[in-house]
Amino acid sequence: MAELNSLEELGQATETEEVQAPVHVQKLDEHGRAYATGKRKDAVARVWIKPGTGKITVNKKDFSEYFARPVLQMILQQPIVAAARDGQFDVIATVTGGGLSGQAGAVRHGISKALTHYEPALRAVLKKGGFLTRDSRVVERKKYGKAKARRSFQFSKR
Template sequence: METYHAIGRRKTSVARVYMKPGAGNITINGRTFEDYFPTEVLRIIVQQPLKVADKDGAFDFNINLQGGGVKGQAEAVRLGISRALLEVDAELRAVLKPEGFLTRDSRMVERKKYGRRKARRRFQFSKR
């Protein structure tokens, strides 16, 4: 039985996805999928590539997640799962690419600059 590995990133979240043929179980940081992502919206985000590729319930996933918030983590997992599916079948690219599941969203928080209150916000001007 072969294991496939892929990495997904979003903001400061990193998802290392290990995929093998199975019954559709998803384990994240040693916890069940439903336990880790409590809201339905986050679960839908994670399962999107499996539904589009019609591979729902065909693979077991063991995912290590680090950093970021829950939304960024869910999107990192989505990218990781999409990349892992491509390792199994390269022809799925035609299905996943138009949906945007293979695009790394590189938007990050801009760093704070010196002499400023935030990244671009200036301190309040006082005339007197």
């Protein structure tokens, strides 16, 4: 009977313990930078952020030089503007693979993740804006017996 009472006490103790939400902590390297990897389509971006004047460098070039189209430049700055940290962080990114649009999306994803590593309190704002979600759409592979992924060869009656 004593064993049953002790088992009941154990059961009550586990019921009263609340499940806590995961605590996000600041993740910095030895140089005081936050690092993150961003991905979109076939593009992969490695992004480092550190406190600075707001300079964004992509593949050792200024971002306005690397991404000439204003739409791509706007995409890059979206997470920084949404987090109200414009001009407070220097961003250094190296991006490979894919086209310019995919690369811009990959850098945006990387900047968003790096901001949450540097300032975990920004996670809610960036998550609500949809910047932390990886856009998983990729090009569909070509199938045999087809001209492209889904398009069939032209039909000829004779």
